[in-house]
Amino acid sequence: MSVVNDTQAAASTGTETFEPKILAFACHWCTYSGADLAGLNRMSYPANVRVLRVPCSGRVNPQYILTALNKGVDGVLVCGCHPGDCHYVSGNYYAKRRLMAFRRMLQYTGLEPERFQVRWISGSEAGKFRDTVTSVVEQVRELGPYKPDPALAALIDSSVDASNPVLPEGGEA
């Protein structure tokens, strides 16, 4: 997963077209296989998505979601097995409760609902994986970069004296 810092992200939003970065947490047992099947079937979907394999959707701590957004991702997708199909019997049921409430909380505090989505995608649903990813990418592209605080982004680098770079002693010249 490539993470771009705020300044680079800011620099890339000028004249170029905006390419969103989507982080997809995919459960190893269902969605990851589904994504694999999509590849085997030579289905094409946007390259904006970075798939991160997790053992179970229940492994996805909400801290991951916020951290991803803070570090420069524009949208997060969490995918897991259909309810009833969890390899660990109940992981996705817990995930469902947690993420339903957390998603409401993020929206309550001002996040666009499109930036954080959850879908159940089984190992055979290659088409659903492709469609989901495509639709999330398009929705986030529409919204633009994730910038909850424009003032903060502007502050960064506001006072660097670049004319005075100091090299560490013995560092590379």
Added chain:
Amino acid sequence: MLLKKERLNDILTDMAKQARVYVPVSPDANDGGGVGKSGKAKMTRFELYSPGTAPNFDLVNTTMPPKDMLFPQTQKMYRYGFDTEGNAYIDIIHDSDEVVIFGMRSCDARSIECMDDVFLSMGYDDEFYKQRREKLATVAIGCASVAETCFCDSMGLDPNAAPGADVQLSPGVDGQSYVVVAQSEKGQALVASWQPYLEDSTAETTQVSCALKVNGDGLKDKLEQMFDHPIWEQLSKKCLTCGTCTYVCPTCHCFDISQENKMKDGERFRCWDSCMFSAYSEMAGNHNPRPTKMPRVRQRFMHKLCFFEDRYGKTLCVGCGRCVEKCPVALDITMLIDDIQAADLSKAEEVA
């Protein structure tokens, strides 16, 4: 020199053209909000002045002290990494703006003297602090009224005069003007630039004193013998070990240096730390010499009232009363001083 209150805005606007001017602002004055309307905190602080800002110079004390301008809660120090050609670089982050803090109180002015001792004396100058300090001019306003939590005159300060400030404004008894006195070279330059707005006369100024009195006599000598006194166990019981007192304190100056890395770049910054937190004293290997709240509370008050005086010859408590006001459990430093004064020293010897 006399300054009419109605000319204040002219002076501030003038100064704001050359420097960043910070003035005390209460949220109500600026956005008509407060919690429930804008989500902004119910607190007062020094904010950047721009024409349209409504400063509130009648606030006895701002909730947050002005130390943020000299010693920000988060201060970026330098950026490092590898450039596109693979060469290592370090960019030191300088802050080069002139800053004026306008309208601080005697306690805040003294707190800057304390921080100067820490960061600029004993043979070591803190580069980042020094840079900001040299660009800083302070304008103190004598207190026209005091809060019930104010006890600066018991700590050896005078609410009517701040000798450490560059300019002292003393409120006139008529409530319409300030008597202006420059107290340093920087102050003279500032006052000179205000000339068009000043009147060449004088007025009688208000004199206030704090209602809350604390007996600080012999406190340091007594505390020196009280490190092992059982009183600390009892005094610390109600402490939550939150960082409120240290963050609202104008003289608390502990910081932690940390860094954040992203790919090939990173930046190093320092941020306020609090001796109330467990991580403050944690060492490599997870050993913590202050594992519980008793030693942490003892450290905080010993530092304020004893250790700092040992090293720099003045107490680190300036009597501003912010911690007294804001502590969620009313662990009040003035009551603690009373308890210390009343403590029986023979008990410490028993334990020792």
Added chain:
Amino acid sequence: MTAIQESIQKRAAELLESGEVTQVIAWTNGRFTNQTSPLFIQNAADAGKIVFNEYCVNTLAKYVLNEKIAGKVGVCVRGCEARGINRMIADNQLKREEVYLLGIPCEGMKDRETGEALDKCLTCTHKNPVVYDELLGAEVTDTVSEEIDKVRFAQIEAIEGMSREERLEYFNNVFNSCIRCYACREVCPVCTCRECFVDQLRAGWQGKQNNLNENRFYNLIRVFHIGDRCVECGECARACPMGLPLMELNRKWIRDLDELFAAGEEGLSDELDNTLGRYKTDDIEEFM
């Protein structure tokens, strides 16, 4: 009030004298008018210091965890404290026999500066302690739950009624004002982790900088960790030195969990029954 104060003083002295408890946690006067502060006494002779009036704003429940190490603790419990105690027992932080609970019915407390009822007391649903060893004073009547719910969730509904941009700005203001002193965490009877995620420096969950992103992260994760167990004592918002409306975050969870999963109120019993720690196969579905 005076009658209750006298009964607390009398019972505290008796309990300490008989050795039933090693210390009693109550309130005493602070320096200023109408200011109170938590009090810890170990000797019956000090019972006269105990004060109970309408300015006892501190919720005492959390102190029990530290103090129980020295032996059984007597503690004054009102509705809010009692629910906190239940919560800590459910979370395995405390055993019922480690505390002796002096129940106090409570009509609500006032802010010493304004003289008005505290925010946290305006939304109180249990004025009588839900668990106690003895009750000092006559039970008071709770406000009808429909009426209190209007007050409890009024602010949540007001915020939900705003546009997304307004909500973002509102909470940006809240999070921007946070100084991360962690008073909300320290005072919370639900925040009982030995090591908070904030202090896991090596894992690096919580960056040390004070900026909007980090403050938002802290506040949202704090509320995620406690949201399904919150006993609504409101101490986080009261303790906050910046006066931030933290209960507006907690109550959002409380109401969502209630609507989605029929969570109900927490801390009414000492059974462990977290809404996010259990599931039903027929839970409402929206991720298909």
